Amino acid sequence: MTDWRLALDRCIDSRADRLREVRRHLHVNPEPSREEYQTTRFLAERLEESGVPFSVVSSRRGILAGALDDSAGPLAAIRADIDALPIADAKDVAYRSARDGVMHACGHDAHAAMALGAAEALWACRGVLPAPNCWRAVFQPAEEVGEGAYEMVAAGAMAGVKAVAALHVDPERPVGRVGCRARELTAFCHDLDVVVRGVGGHAARPHLARDPLLAACQFLTTVYQAIPRSVDSRDPTVVTFGSIQSGTNANVIPGEAVLRGTIRTLSRQSSQRVAERLKQIADGLGAATETTFELSLNNCTEGVFNDPAVTALCTRAAGEVVGPENLDEIRLPSMGGEDFSGYLSLAPGCMLRLGVAGPGRAVHHLHSPSFDIDERALVLGAKILARSAVMMAHAFAGDGKDDTAAAS
Known part of the structure; x- marks a missing residue:
């Protein structure tokens, strides 16, 4: 282990209690997407305590730390999301949500704590890090609604950035292990809204009405049956509806029904094919039921594509921290969404999966009301992010060759 690696590790190890306290404070005081004002203020105060240069973006719901412009040279970025979810905390722990x-049912409190630890260590060790030592930490809001990355890009988060890395906690992977995958990691996601309009009437005389609720139910059933038979089975596609809203009385046929769902694919082309098939189904059912269908696709989140070269660097960094024997290849991409993709149109990047499952604990999945982590992962994640920042900055400066293995 070279001196700069040892310095970073010692600095982060010395902050283990601080990282746990930061994570627990955020867990007790969660803020949902678009409301992350106090979370931003809290993290800004921690950065100020450590002397790390930072700037709060104009919305007051995100932070850029480290290099605030690109005057020092090509930058490497690390990213953390900070928003929580509208889910009631079911845990019986001292740091249970007070709101x-x-x-924080998706680990964004942990992401923020780890990025904070990495930023503090990178700043504290700047005198021993190999040149060029050019990095930026991005603390972004509104990941859960697919907006935050684009907000931060508009605020200058990617100015001068040549590579970007992130971690996401993985409750199905034991603490001390890291999941790695090059190329496709997450899905393209669209919100799907379907409004079905008919003619309301008395429940006893349905022949005088044009029932939009019946048409909506037929649409849902037909989609679930037809879409899997309309796409190549080798091309993963998921269409799921999570909401049907229609009517208020048992004896009244409503005039309108609204369905809300999501489309998940691994390419923009596949999303387009699914959208076209949904329109065909809607047109056919509309004609058959004498109703009208209005379909809209909203809030598109691009799929995360892990650049092979950046993934190799981050995987090497992770292997140095947890040991190469504790690296797991992720065989298949996730159909979940992640707005980290919003940075990847501007620079290559990589997201790794950090194991947070504790021994002997029940596994509670992401977005579960009982979600929690083994907090020993916080130090590991901070070390991986810090090393990744150094290695990316070095690799993407000058000739693009990474010789950090020989740097001291």
Whole structure:
């Protein structure tokens, strides 16, 4: 182990209690997407305590730390999301959410704590890090609604950035292990809204009405049956509806029904094919039921594509921290969404999966009301992010060759 690696490790190890306290404070005080003002203020105060240069973006819901412009040279970025979810915390722990109906059920409190630890260590060790030592930490809001990355890009988060890395906690992977995958990691996601309009009437005389609720139910059933038979089975595609809203009385046929769902694919082309098939189904059912269908695709989140070269660097960094024997290849991409993709149109990047499952604990998946982590992962994640920043900055400066293995 070279001196700069040892310096970073010692600095982060010395902050283990601080990282746990930061994570628990955020867990107790979660803020949902678009409301992350106090979370931003809290993280800014921690950065100020450590002397790390930072700037709060104009919305007051995100932070850029480290290099605030690109004057020092090509930058490497690390990213953390900071928003919580509208889910009631079901855990019985001292750091249970104090806000009714809101909790960090996706690990963003841990992401923020790890990025904070990495930023503090990178700043504290700047005198021993190999040149060029050019990095930026991005603390972004609104990941859960697919907006935050684009907000931060508009605020200058990617100015001068040549590579970007992130971690996401993985409750199905034991603490001390890291999941790695080059190329496709997550899905393209669209929100799907379907409004079905008919003619309302008395429940006893359905022949005088044009029932939009019946048409909506037929549409849902037909989609679930037809879409899997309309796409190549080798091309993963998921269409799921999570909401049907229509009517208020048992004896009244409503005039309108609204369905809300999601489309998940691994390419923009596949999403387009699914959208075209949905329109065909809607047109056919509309004609058959004498109703009208209005379909809209909203809030598109691009799929995360892990650049092979950046993934190799970050995987090497992770292997140095947890040991190469504790690296797991992720065989298949996830159909989940992740707005980290918003940075990847501007620079190559990589997201790794950090194991947070504790021994002997029940596994509670992401977005579960019982979600929690083994906090020993915080130090590991901070070390991986810090090393990745150094290695990316070095690799993408000058000739693009990474010789950090020989740097001291």
